[in-house]
Amino acid sequence: MSIMSSYARALAAQEGRAQPVATVRHVHLSAAPMVFIPLRLAGEAAAPLAAMVGTDPENPRLLVVPQPRNRDLRFAFMAELADVMLPYIEGFAEVVETVEAKTPYERYADAPQILVPSRGGVAFTKLLGRSTRFRRADGPYPVHPTVPVLGQWLTFFADRAEYAGSSALVAMTDALALHFATGQSPMEDANLATQLAWISPPDGQSGAKAALAAEDPLISPPAGPDTHPDFDGQVLEHAIRAYETSGSEAQVREALRSQLTPTWSLMWHAVRLLRGLPEAATVDVRWVRDREQFTRETARLAEGGSPRGRVDSAVRAAIRLADLESVVQTYEAQRAFDDPLVMIEHRVAGKAFTGEVVGVDAARRIVPAGKTRPAPRPLVTIRTSDPVRLSPGRKLFSSRNRKQRTEVVGIDGDLVVLQINDQMGRGASPAPGSLPEVGDVVCYAELDPGGGQRPRLPAGEDTPWTHGGPPTPYTPTDEDAEEAWS
Amino acid sequence: MIAETPAQAAAAATEAILADFTGGAHRGVIVDSPPGAGKTTLVVTAATTLADSGERLMIVAQTNEQVDDLADKLASKAPALTIGRLHSDGFSVPARVTRHPGVTASNKIEHVEACTVVIATADKWAYVTGRTWTWAIVDEAYQMRSDKLLAIAALFDRALFVGDPGQLDPFSVVDTERWAGLAWDPMQSAVAVIARLNNLPVHRLPVSWRLPASAAPLVSEAFYPFASFRSGTAAADRELRLTTAGFPVPWDRTLNEAAASGWALHELPSRHTIRTDAEAVQACAGLATRLLQRGAVAHDENGSHDVSPDRIAIGCAHNDQVAAIRAAGIPAGVTVDTANRLQGREYDVTIVLHPLSGRRDATAFHLESGRLCVLTSRHRHACIVVARAGIAELLDNHPSTGRVQLNVPVKFPDGWEANHAVLAHLSRHRIEA
Numbered sequence: 007m008s009i010m011s012s013y014a015r016a017l018a019a020q021e022g023r024a025q026p027v028a029t030v031r032h033v034h035l036s037a038a039p040m041v042f043i044p045l046r047l048a049g050e051a052a053a054p055l056a057a058m059v060g061t062d063p064e065n066p067r068l069l070v071v072p073q074p075r076n077r078d079l080r081f082a083f084m085a086e087l088a089d090v091m092l093p094y095i096e097g098f099a100e101v102v103e104t105v106e107a108k109t110p111y112e113r114y115a116d117a118p119q120i121l122v123p124s125r126g127g128v129a130f131t132k133l134l135g136r137s138t139r140f141r142r143a144d145g146p147y148p149v150h151p152t153v154p155v156l157g158q159w160l161t162f163f164a165d166r167a168e169y170a171g172s173s174a175l176v177a178m179t180d181a182l183a184l185h186f187a188t189g190q191s192p193m194e195d196a197n198l199a200t201q202l203a204w205i206s207p208p209d210g211q212s213g214a215k216a217a218l219a220a221e222d223p224l225i226s227p228p229a230g231p232d233t234h235p236d237f238d239g240q241v242l243e244h245a246i247r248a249y250e251t252s253g254s255e256a257q258v259r260e261a262l263r264s265q266l267t268p269t270w271s272l273m274w275h276a277v278r279l280l281r282g283l284p285e286a287a288t289v290d291v292r293w294v295r296d297r298e299q300f301t302r303e304t305a306r307l308a309e310g311g312s313p314r315g316r317v318d319s320a321v322r323a324a325i326r327l328a329d330l331e332s333v334v335q336t337y338e339a340q341r342a343f344d345d346p347l348v349m350i351e352h353r354v355a356g357k358a359f360t361g362e363v364v365g366v367d368a369a370r371r372i373v374p375a376g377k378t379r380p381a382p383r384p385l386v387t388i389r390t391s392d393p394v395r396l397s398p399g400r401k402l403f404s405s406r407n408r409k410q411r412t413e414v415v416g417i418d419g420d421l422v423v424l425q426i427n428d429q430m431g432r433g434a435s436p437a438p439g440s441l442p443e444v445g446d447v448v449c450y451a452e453l454d455p456g457g458g459q460r461p462r463l464p465a466g467e468d469t470p471w472t473h474g475g476p477p478t479p480y481t482p483t484d485e486d487a488e489e490a491w492s
Numbered sequence: 493m494i495a496e497t498p499a500q501a502a503a504a505a506t507e508a509i510l511a512d513f514t515g516g517a518h519r520g521v522i523v524d525s526p527p528g529a530g531k532t533t534l535v536v537t538a539a540t541t542l543a544d545s546g547e548r549l550m551i552v553a554q555t556n557e558q559v560d561d562l563a564d565k566l567a568s569k570a571p572a573l574t575i576g577r578l579h580s581d582g583f584s585v586p587a588r589v590t591r592h593p594g595v596t597a598s599n600k601i602e603h604v605e606a607c608t609v610v611i612a613t614a615d616k617w618a619y620v621t622g623r624t625w626t627w628a629i630v631d632e633a634y635q636m637r638s639d640k641l642l643a644i645a646a647l648f649d650r651a652l653f654v655g656d657p658g659q660l661d662p663f664s665v666v667d668t669e670r671w672a673g674l675a676w677d678p679m680q681s682a683v684a685v686i687a688r689l690n691n692l693p694v695h696r697l698p699v700s701w702r703l704p705a706s707a708a709p710l711v712s713e714a715f716y717p718f719a720s721f722r723s724g725t726a727a728a729d730r731e732l733r734l735t736t737a738g739f740p741v742p743w744d745r746t747l748n749e750a751a752a753s754g755w756a757l758h759e760l761p762s763r764h765t766i767r768t769d770a771e772a773v774q775a776c777a778g779l780a781t782r783l784l785q786r787g788a789v790a791h792d793e794n795g796s797h798d799v800s801p802d803r804i805a806i807g808c809a810h811n812d813q814v815a816a817i818r819a820a821g822i823p824a825g826v827t828v829d830t831a832n833r834l835q836g837r838e839y840d841v842t843i844v845l846h847p848l849s850g851r852r853d854a855t856a857f858h859l860e861s862g863r864l865c866v867l868t869s870r871h872r873h874a875c876i877v878v879a880r881a882g883i884a885e886l887l888d889n890h891p892s893t894g895r896v897q898l899n900v901p902v903k904f905p906d907g908w909e910a911n912h913a914v915l916a917h918l919s920r921h922r923i924e925a
Binding site for chain 1 (some may be wrong): 497519520581582583586599615618619621638639641642643645646651664665666667668670673674675676677678679682685688689690766811812
């Protein structure tokens, strides 16, 4: 935890209420998100027990597996889930917009968004995808044809969730923690009920007291995927036995409805809370990436794309790692430049500073390293009271122009001298407006929203000897489809 | 049998490495080198040997500083060699490289590819396409992430991978559990991947020329349990003498102990602190200042010299600690840096802010054996560790419990155990502040 977030937590504990750590909303919130609360059978890795799912707060759909140890019933459950999710997901693959680029291309105007209560929900979504995407509608142990399709989509969402700033599959507790610091530990924040109790306690009650009350599993049952052991032993066990003797699902359904409904209300309460915050400037830029990935996946599946292999090849892994790292860097920078409250964290750490411009040497020209002719390299002097911990040569960007490269030339007391390196037009002197002016209040930070240039990696079939040579391409087999599912 | 001298042992190892590398039986040869074991010398020898037989080769290092060091050493030792220093756009090559007439520096491969030896960072090599070399030397290969090797492996047929296995593992800011257990997990070091996927000979350099006789046994035992090495010098060869007597105060007593034994633990009272613990920071800066004030003189196998500020380093775990120590006022010229940046460097005296000092918990980051290994193996004469009391208890309260994952090779040494080994040794040189 950084000093700022520790401070915000201490303040929250003292005030008895969660404290804002963001002034704007950094996650995209769809007009019609799908809330998905899955439960699994205790002791099993991926045996679904129930799910509450839907896009209408007033009208949740409850799906249950009346005997979760019966594999046929599990697949029937997955087919039912596909009935709810696939129309929602595929419904976005209709309205297309054309993007003007060197080679114009098309992407869908909107994309599906799935909200789960916590990281456990994301991990379970991934497991459900993993256990259904290799299934087949024909051959041994056939399943309903929509089951493997749903498996591919769940895999897609869980994959996207690994990318920083993606809003395709969001864990609600993470989204709330981005905007509110509670008076409890980050570990306790993984409980949606107590986290929300800190953020919006009932009138006249402190967050701590409300959170304590919310810990009661009778009032707020666990948000999943694991159920409460008391519920398992005292309620679920009997309900399942009743199903086995009578063949009626009613008792199991009622039991699970009681476990899921409180979380369902909390999820929509959290959605309303987040909607109350104005959207940050770059949220849409990131959502465009989600839309583009959704477009690509739709096209891939339409062409009969085979399910993703279980393991990444050497080249795929390296590319993915580079992608993941570059989006983390971009996301960190975008969030800080979008939100002064986030930037404070970097200012406290000495990686960023805000101050007033006290001098501009716009006429300065030098011969840059590796060049032969002089070029404009103006100097800007800024007075700041921030604890700057940057050394000469460090590359900075500013909220004024996020593309303009600058570097630290020197720091003397409270004065920081920066050299501006580009984005000044083609003329012999800097274009008007391309430099800050004396009296401007500016913020510079060692955060690069650009993501940077990357060298190309070899194609998969050119994998060098050092990494085991070219891998055999993955094709799903019957054996994959028969894999035990527990 | 007559015992080999260190020099004979080192020469025999070098000979065996070159025979394996140039012999042609393997596409790659791995050389594990403990701190200060003459790794650079080996690279220079291998390069000149190949060049002498009319071969062209490429050399890969990880940072621009390493590349410049190598280019400088290579050009000094073999002035007749043509060396191409390939660098990125906008980088200015330091004078210690450009002063050699044999060196051509450019940011374009076309300008330097005719040179017998072309040398660049792995990042720069990744942009070179359409050319191949028969021979390559990859320096600091344990610092190199395997995805970087993937980007450049098509450029060469055969390679010598040289590095220090005790140093810090590559790291990433993202969660990489997805690939844990895969032989080509991109988070592993380049050496780990090639060793798992290819059956390559592994050599070891047996002698550390940097570490004094007081340090080599501890570093070898704590951090290289299965690849022991010895010091190239005897205890009598190295001496650190303080020309003034000093006062009976903790700082001076710590310096006396370090000068006399090669180690000192400057122990502050036990307390949980923030990372930039003001007292510990003050002690690091103060010890460096006092060391210079007291006029230290170092005697070694090459003669005697005053310990000047550029021969002293202060190492710590985090960047904010570096900034705090700099802000606390240190003599001009003394290096202050994190373990990551001190890798591969050498000083007469190092002052280390213990990564676990004042902490409440022992995380994997702070327990990583490589971090402590780098910090305690940069010195030729003495190493002073500044720490809060209570680290041993902290370790006992946080036994090492990393998640066990399938197919992930067990890593030695265990950071927890290495930390205890170093602490046990340091407790014999403790000065309470």
